Amino acid sequence: MIEILQQYWKPFLWTDGYNITGLAMTAWLLVSACGIGFCLALPLAIARNARNPLIWFPVWLYTFIFRGTPLYVQLLLIYTGVYGFGFVQHNEALNEFFRQGLNCTILSFGLNTGAYTTEIFAGSIKETNHGEVDAALAFGMSKITLYRRVIIPSALRRALPVYSNEIILMLHATTLAFTATVPDILKVANDAYSQTYNAFDAFGLAAMMYLCVSFTLIFMFRKAERRFLAFLQP
Amino acid sequence: MLNLAGYGPQLLKGTMTTVELSLASLAVSFVIGLLGASAKLSKSRLLKGSATLYTTFIRGVPDLVIMLLLFYSLQIWLNDFTDWVNNTLQTIMSCPPGTSIGWPFSANASAWLAAHVTQWVNDPNGPEYALPLDPFTSGVITLGFIYGAYFTETFRGAFLAVHKGQLEAARAFGMKPGLVFRRILFPQMMRYALPGIGNNWQVILKATALVSLIGLTDVVKVAQSAGEATFRTFYFISMAGVVYLVLTVISNGALLLLERKYSVGVRRAAL
Numbered sequence: 001m002i003e004i005l006q007q008y009w010k011p012f013l014w015t016d017g018y019n020i021t022g023l024a025m026t027a028w029l030l031v032s033a034c035g036i037g038f039c040l041a042l043p044l045a046i047a048r049n050a051r052n053p054l055i056w057f058p059v060w061l062y063t064f065i066f067r068g069t070p071l072y073v074q075l076l077l078i079y080t081g082v083y084g085f086g087f088v089q090h091n092e093a094l095n096e097f098f099r100q101g102l103n104c105t106i107l108s109f110g111l112n113t114g115a116y117t118t119e120i121f122a123g124s125i126k127e128t129n130h131g132e133v134d135a136a137l138a139f140g141m142s143k144i145t146l147y148r149r150v151i152i153p154s155a156l157r158r159a160l161p162v163y164s165n166e167i168i169l170m171l172h173a174t175t176l177a178f179t180a181t182v183p184d185i186l187k188v189a190n191d192a193y194s195q196t197y198n199a200f201d202a203f204g205l206a207a208m209m210y211l212c213v214s215f216t217l218i219f220m221f222r223k224a225e226r227r228f229l230a231f232l233q234p
Numbered sequence: 235m236l237n238l239a240g241y242g243p244q245l246l247k248g249t250m251t252t253v254e255l256s257l258a259s260l261a262v263s264f265v266i267g268l269l270g271a272s273a274k275l276s277k278s279r280l281l282k283g284s285a286t287l288y289t290t291f292i293r294g295v296p297d298l299v300i301m302l303l304l305f306y307s308l309q310i311w312l313n314d315f316t317d318w319v320n321n322t323l324q325t326i327m328s329c330p331p332g333t334s335i336g337w338p339f340s341a342n343a344s345a346w347l348a349a350h351v352t353q354w355v356n357d358p359n360g361p362e363y364a365l366p367l368d369p370f371t372s373g374v375i376t377l378g379f380i381y382g383a384y385f386t387e388t389f390r391g392a393f394l395a396v397h398k399g400q401l402e403a404a405r406a407f408g409m410k411p412g413l414v415f416r417r418i419l420f421p422q423m424m425r426y427a428l429p430g431i432g433n434n435w436q437v438i439l440k441a442t443a444l445v446s447l448i449g450l451t452d453v454v455k456v457a458q459s460a461g462e463a464t465f466r467t468f469y470f471i472s473m474a475g476v477v478y479l480v481l482t483v484i485s486n487g488a489l490l491l492l493e494r495k496y497s498v499g500v501r502r503a504a505l
Contacts, residue, residue, distance in 0.1 A: 064479075065475075065479065068478060068479045068482040068483075069440070069475040069478045069479060070440040070441070070442075070443035070444075070454075070478060071440070072443040072444060072446075072447075072454065073443055073454060073471060073474055073475050073478065074475075076454070076458065076467075076471050077468065077471045077472065077475065080458075080461070080467050080471070081461070081467045081468035081471045081472070082468065084461075084465060084466070084467045084468050085468065171296070172295075172296035172297060172298075173296070174296075175296040175298040175299055176298065176444075179447065186296075186298065186299060186302075189299075189302075190302070193302075193306065197310075199302075199303065199306030199307045199309075199310055200303065200306075200307045200310075203299055203302050203303035203306070203307075204303060206299050207295045207299050207300065207303060210294065210295050210296055210299060211291065211294040211295050214293075214294040214295070215294060
């Protein structure tokens with residue numbers, strides 16, 4: 001345990017001397033994936049509740065496909081599958097993008113968490129109290145103002161407990177990045193294992209780090225809930 | 235229509251492996267969940283504490299990390315164990331028959347036992363083949379252990395949702411604890427637990443894809459090798475995705491039927 005710590009504490013935390021690794025890479029994966037997911041989910045959640053089937057059906061199909069297949073399959077599809085197409089290899093920009101494991105990882109994670117987040121936000125938009133909407137319409141608000149001032153702020157607040165769960169699950173899912181050669185915490189642990197053959201210590205250390213990150217996130221979300229959901233407290 | 239470049243039978247076999255692995259893991263985690271929920275609701279501090287530690291640890295650590303941790307450690311522990319057995323047996327067998335070696339069996343019985351166990355431990359394929367620790371078994375053990383924690387929470391909530399009066403009435407009828415569990419508690423608990431069970435099942439089904447990382451030839455692994463062999467990776471990985479989608483749709487239907495079965499006699503508010 002001590003030898004692994006002495007040799008690998010720096011890669012485990014932020015760098016192996018050349019690249020960002022370990023905890024810093026895991027944090028970057030989590031933040032970028034959840035950022036993409038959030039930006040995707042907000043408009044899609046509104047579209048998911050539309051009355052026109054031409055609008056809600058594509059969104060439903062997207063969430064169905066990305067929630068119905070394993071993230072590992074999606075990552076493989078984007079990382080190894082897309083690069084097999086001729087037009088991707090011959091187009092310079094696409095080639096550059098899909099050759100990098102990190103880009104593929106962030107893209108697939110973002111699309112995946114976007115699908116789950118869409119359903120979460122769509123559910124809480126749908127649950128908005130009809131009285132609030134009636135009142136806003138009676139004030140003469142336009143559709144856009146109605147969403148911007150009434151529905152979205154209240155729906156995002158009510159979605160917070162479920163959304164925090166999704167973020168924790170996303171943290172767990174970032175471990176898959178090491179299959180695309182992205183040096184996150186698990187990759188460093190795997191390197192430490194293949195050098196020392198001490199599986200319990202190497203992976204145990206990684207488990208403890210993930211546990212700490214999970215607890216920190218849970219603590220932060222609990223604080224946020226107390227602040228943003230104060231109006232729902234008994 | 236769909237010839238799959240000759241990989242159809244292999245993909246089907248991989249799909250069967252995925253389904254078997256999911257069902258076996260579901261069974262293991264179901265049992266662990268029931269035990270864990272009973273431990274969490276028991277009066278013993280020790281049981282309650284260890285169950286809480288178990289669920290907190292498992293739910294705070296990614297499943298892939300636990301899977302690799304257990305998979306590699308189980309193998310090393312197993313190797314250590316077989317080495318230890320080998321060494322012990324060597325010392326036993328080197329003793330002349332009839333001597334006392336501080337062992338509860340007679341020397342002849344020990345020699346017989348030693349010969350058999352040595353044969354088993356020194357299996358030509360290595361001890362990990364003699365003991366059933368292939369990727370499938372490891373997958374079932376690790377997935378069952380991980381999702382047992384999620385089932386513990388599901389069942390704990392469901393047990394608490396059953397009315398106390400029901401259990402009291404059952405006891406007043408003179409039912410024994412086993413019968414109370416089988417006839418009263420379990421059927422009603424299942425109704426509250428079903429949504430959670432359905433969620434966990436979907437997650438387990440998708441988590442089995444990870445087991446291909448420790449060497450199981452499930453549908454993902456087959457699709458990967460087929461794609462590499464034919465240079466049609468996108469096509470074959472998409473096929474694996476379609477398999478998962480079909481499995482999801484089928485299990486949704488099955489869950490709907492189960493939900494209907496377990497909510498017999500429940501009156502819904504007409505809205």
